[in-house]
Amino acid sequence: AQKVTQAQTEISVVEKEDVTLDCVYETRDTTYYLFWYKQPPSGELVFLIRRNSFDEQNEISGRYSWNFQKSTSSFNFTITASQVVDSAVYFCALSVGDTTSGTYKYIFGTGTRLKVLA
């Protein structure tokens, strides 16, 4: 079975603090993709990053960084020096392929609501 777990339901931090959002996934596939999306109050899902299962290199993009560890099936997301505009719900997602149906769907976690206080 495929599953994504985001154990943190809600996190509140004060502006300029660093914050890490946890994501643990389960899959038996050897080829898969992991994603992080941001969902602001407007509701649209904003793509942040995609990582394939063969690339365990950590990635940094500005104040955002991602730590992918296959050994622990985790794909954690850190925001450095958080800002009020970072307040949103963040979703981790797993994409696997069904070679029978040809479907490549996303399995989302339940999301972590981040509140950054001024």
Next chain:
Amino acid sequence: DTGVSQDPRHKITKRGQNVTFRCDPISEHNRLYWYRQTLGQGPEFLTYFQNEAQLEKSRLLSDRFSAERPKGSFSTLEIQRTEQGDSAMYLCASSFGQGRVNYGYTFGSGTRLTVV
């Protein structure tokens, strides 16, 4: 705007009525997906089209739900005899896929359905 468009953005309907939502994917995308997101949850997969063929339907998609993509371009999702439990955000996504690889997976802004 070259993104995924969904119409309407909001829909309020009375229980028992039928509703239809439309999704216009990015024009060169051959794959189209519908998801449902209820309050406090992540989006859940409903169904998937490759061109005009509906290749997979989730068990979440009861007999009251039907989706079409008649010419491999836009798609419609119809809910018949709506129930209050159908209240949710319905998200459409599209991508260009070849084999196991998907490119440019993009979500629309969603249609928020409220059944009263």
